[in-house]
Amino acid sequence: MTDNILFDLKGVHKSFTRGKETIKIFDGLDMQIKKGDFLAIMGPSGSGKTTLLNMLGGVDQPTSGEVLFDGSRVDTLSEGQLSKWRANNIGFIFQFYNLMPMLSAARNVELPLLLTNLSKKDRKNSVETALKLVELADRASHLPKEMSGGQQQRVAIARAIVSDPKLLLCDEPTGDLDRHTADEILEMLQLLNEKFGKTIVMVTHDPSAAKYAKRTLHLDKGEFVEKDLAA
Template sequence: MTGQTLIHLQDVSKRFVKGKDTITIFDHLGLTIPAGDFVAVMGPSGSGKTTLLNLLGGIDQPTEGAITFDGARVDTLTEGQLARWRAHNVGFIFQFYNLMPTLSAARNVELPLLLTAFGRSERKRRVEAALSLVGLAERANHYPREMSGGQQQRVAIARALISDPKLLLCDEPTGDLDRSTADEILAMLQLLNREMGKTIVMVTHDPEAAKYARRTLHLDKGRFTEREMVA
């Protein structure tokens, strides 16, 4: 079930200067993602998938064009404003989990809450709830090195969810996992989308993973080549 437009890219171009060459990643790209959507982005290496995710997450800025989120421009925000915007609106899930190895699962999950006004007890309650949601309540005090890849990714999902963002950005979230663990993670993402209404954009090489999304966008040389609706 999708709703109003959450993200809109209008005529977005992204170019890099490398030595004397200018490399164009996107040239006047347009994209609309409604709230509650679950979009898989597929395409060959170098097609711009990760750059798209970076632009959507406000960790990179377009060379030209406009990006709006919930009706407000984000491409014009300063570095500090973007950091605060990300803290409130975006959860990131990475291929290699990117947990802090020196922090326990609970402390990793708590990280985004440290940027909020919640007190210690409220943070603890929310961390316990998030870890329970991903089935890892009993591993709260374990460190990343003591957990399997699938468990680490579930901790990363709990971390992404903890501040209740509208948008989850997933960069190859199952790229480092075996098939059955990958299916568990993807099912969890699907549940978050369908039951909690989270808007999810997932970059993947895996057609099986893409099947969990509502739709799949194919990106090649900076352009969407085909759109396929799933489910």
């Protein structure tokens, strides 16, 4: 049973200090994410969605509690160890794509591969495969500014999957897109989950987007408010 758990959060506390005030985000949060899951996290602003996503991605650490990934603690890793862990295990998809504006689509997709030991030829092959998967092989040499928002997000997806990470973390991936384009992106995420087995955690405000996920968790003031939906 435990082998099937990708993320296991145990008694996670998270608080911020702002001036003399301490703001509690999570106060003993427990959560599990199974391998192959497609999880949507919804909730109002300030509910802790992004903080949770950041902790899952190792760009933020809990104040206390344990975060286990595939059975190993990641909340105790150093900054350098976290960088390597992210490179090996996590693909990020951002609301505003976060592509490097001066690099072509292919060069953007290649970035995570620069952290591996792949040869230039292997990197090129992987980039081509990823761009084909997002149906942008013909735009490989284009700069982000020469592409639409939907195309840019597809490049970002290609960048997120090119090094074959176990987990994709999506921060409002369709928040900057029109409905039609958003549906295309969400179908692509669904495909990655169902056909390629990627575990996906998606933070979103959009109930239509959440429908593409296998399950949805609602956060409010740092707690899951519909407990029956939580694992």
